Amino acid sequence: MYQIDLNCDLGESFGRYTLGMDEDILPYISSANIACGYHASDPVIIEKTVQNAKANNVHIGAHTGFPDLLGFGRRNMSLSFEEARTYTMYQMGALKGFCLAAGIPLYHVKPHGAFYNMAAQDYKLSCAICEGIASIDSNVILLGLSNSQMEKAAKMVGITFKQEIFADRAYEDDGSLVPRSRPGAVIEEEEVAISRVIDMIKKGKVKSIHGREIEIKADSVCVHGDGEKALEFVKMIHRTLKEEGIGIKAF
Structure with a gap:
């Protein structure tokens, strides 16, 4: 039987400003990447998101970003x-504190945005992130782009790496993500996005933005919770995975 983790970036509101539909999405995912205050979030939102994830039996990861x-x-x-290294430690430590207060583990770290994309192609940056993780807790998993430099760095440092694929993002021929600034970077058609996910899980392949078939590994699927149709898309992918005989379970 096929099995996959379904993750979503959450806790990205800030003060009076609300981003995403966190509480509605939590019942349909198995892992949550919670912003740690650098690219988004604040202490009140972090605590609330941790508590909501706990109530839904969703595994928690630190979504570490640039300041x-x-x-x-x-x-x-x-x-x-x-x-x-220290920016990773700082953010991871902040979220781990809220997890300790809630009596639940911190399972993984997933870099955010530019931090993620740069690390996927920069081995030295990936090593710094991995060393930051290992210095806090070497049992914490690094979740990163499939077949990227993050995988090599995790192996070198000695921490576990899990391969992430994206439901709604286009890929370059080398397996990197198409920058959001370029047309076609985000796949708007839900059926197309879900069909690609099924192929990535079952066949280990995906077509790049140029039509080239590339190999890919999938331990976890990322769905975004801040789009116009985010909730309906998460529900649809959750339902389709089950219909396809793919179990949804946190790694």
């Missing part, structure tokens, strides 16, 4: 090895 609230962590930054 860029204005740019939502989607702007590239040039960091030293030490900065990338």
